[in-house]
Amino acid sequence: MSYLDYIKEKQFPLFTCAGCTHGTVTNTFLRVADELKLDKENTVIVCAIGCAGRIPTFLDFNVLRVTHGRALAFATGVKLSRPDVKVIVFMGDGDAVAIGGNHFIHAARRNIDITAIISHNEIYGMTGGQYAPTTLQGFKATTAPYGMIEPAFDVCELAKGAGSTYVARSDVYHINHLHKVMKNALTHKGFSTLEVITSCPTQFGRRNKMADPIKLVERIRDITVTQTAAEKMSVEELKDKIVIGEFVKTERPELTEIYEEKLGKLRKN
Amino acid sequence: MSTAYKVQINRKWCKNCGICLAFCPKNVFSFDEKKKLQIVNEIQCSGCLMCEKRCPDMCMKIIREEE
Numbered sequence: 001m002s003y004l005d006y007i008k009e010k011q012f013p014l015f016t017c018a019g020c021t022h023g024t025v026t027n028t029f030l031r032v033a034d035e036l037k038l039d040k041e042n043t044v045i046v047c048a049i050g051c052a053g054r055i056p057t058f059l060d061f062n063v064l065r066v067t068h069g070r071a072l073a074f075a076t077g078v079k080l081s082r083p084d085v086k087v088i089v090f091m092g093d094g095d096a097v098a099i100g101g102n103h104f105i106h107a108a109r110r111n112i113d114i115t116a117i118i119s120h121n122e123i124y125g126m127t128g129g130q131y132a133p134t135t136l137q138g139f140k141a142t143t144a145p146y147g148m149i150e151p152a153f154d155v156c157e158l159a160k161g162a163g164s165t166y167v168a169r170s171d172v173y174h175i176n177h178l179h180k181v182m183k184n185a186l187t188h189k190g191f192s193t194l195e196v197i198t199s200c201p202t203q204f205g206r207r208n209k210m211a212d213p214i215k216l217v218e219r220i221r222d223i224t225v226t227q228t229a230a231e232k233m234s235v236e237e238l239k240d241k242i243v244i245g246e247f248v249k250t251e252r253p254e255l256t257e258i259y260e261e262k263l264g265k266l267r268k269n
Numbered sequence: 270m271s272t273a274y275k276v277q278i279n280r281k282w283c284k285n286c287g288i289c290l291a292f293c294p295k296n297v298f299s300f301d302e303k304k305k306l307q308i309v310n311e312i313q314c315s316g317c318l319m320c321e322k323r324c325p326d327m328c329m330k331i332i333r334e335e336e
């Protein structure tokens with residue numbers, strides 16, 4: 001099998017803009033799916049609205065596309081009703097931690113066996129470039145024409161605080177690292193969060209003097225540092241950097257298992 | 270016996286973003302005057318797959334050939 005056996009080839013090319021690296025996340029996911037021999041029939045991908053949320057509709061799995069921000073809520077329902085099925089959620093950063101922030105923290109708290117893959121492009125791509133809670137200070141958006149004034153969310157810290165039992169961050173430049181952590185996220189039992197730094201040339205790049213898709217990927221290369229390198233850096237040196245690595249890898253009782261056990265006991269009585 | 274690599278671009282899907290070109294360690298690609306992606310140095314390809322793996326449109330393919 002090839003990684004391209006997991007796409008709906010007839011619907012290609014992808015709708016995305018030239019150089020939109022949400023597609024690179026898809027590329028890596030398909031390779032990992034191929035390596036893990038993911039069973040299409042037994043895998044459900046849940047996604048919602050946004051450019052990142054639309055891509056899975058081009059993939060050959062059972063795909064459930066729902067309302068903006070609610071992918072994890074629907075995914076929770078799927079997983080509770082069919083614990084035997086593998087559930088993967090693709091979200092944009094707006095989808096995951098703006099409108100969907102509440103669902104995100106509670107899915108993490110519950111430790112339900114779902115893999116959440118969050119494409120962090122620092123902007124609302126689909127709706128025309130409004131700032132996201134992940135837009136770094138100083139960067140421009142349609143709703144921040146003079147530069148973002150708010151501090152940004154650290155998605156991994158948020159996931160960690162909420163109880164996600166696997167938390168990692170990677171990016172589309174460090175492609176072999178992305179492959180490795182994506183595989184770990186997809187094989188982890190419990191709620192796993194994988195944040196991937198991506199780029200939106202159309203809505204973020206154009207407004208921030210990086211319309212060329214290459215410039216944005218170069219920026220990602222230049223602002224990311226590995227965990228090991230970060231350990232030797234001062235707070236000042238880390239100021240404008242994004243650390244990539246695996247931050248949490250732990251085990252905790254998983255929700256559907258607790259639920260099934262409870263059901264079993266209640267049925268006996 | 271030596272190993273050579275064949276570089277294949279699916280032109281129907283390629284959007285000429287240049288991400289493959291920019292990070293190829295062997296300078297296998299270039300843009301023509303219309304900013305269309307060209308393979309100019311296939312013989313130098315070392316098969317690292319950096320282009321294939323980073324391509325956001327799944328349209329790059331490196332084929333290994335034993336000679």
Ligand SMILES: Cc1ncc(C[n+]2csc(CCOP(=O)(O)OP(=O)(O)O)c2C)c(N)n1
Pocket residue numbers: 022049050051052053067068091092093094095096099121123124125126127132
């Ligand atoms: C309930 C609801 N609120 C708002 C919107 C409008 N809307 C659509 S996509 C989107 C944000 C997209 O940003 P993100 O999730 O980061 O994905 P991207 O397009 O950047 O990949 C918004 C606000 C909507 N469709 N539904």
Ligand code: SF4
Pocket residue numbers: 015016017019020021022051052121125126199200201202203204
């Ligand atoms: S608007 Fe941005 S996020 Fe959406 S497809 Fe284009 S580049 Fe990608």
Ligand code: SF4
Pocket residue numbers: 019278282283284285286287288289290306323324325326327328329
């Ligand atoms: S990365 Fe892919 S889409 Fe972009 S120019 Fe290269 S082959 Fe074409």
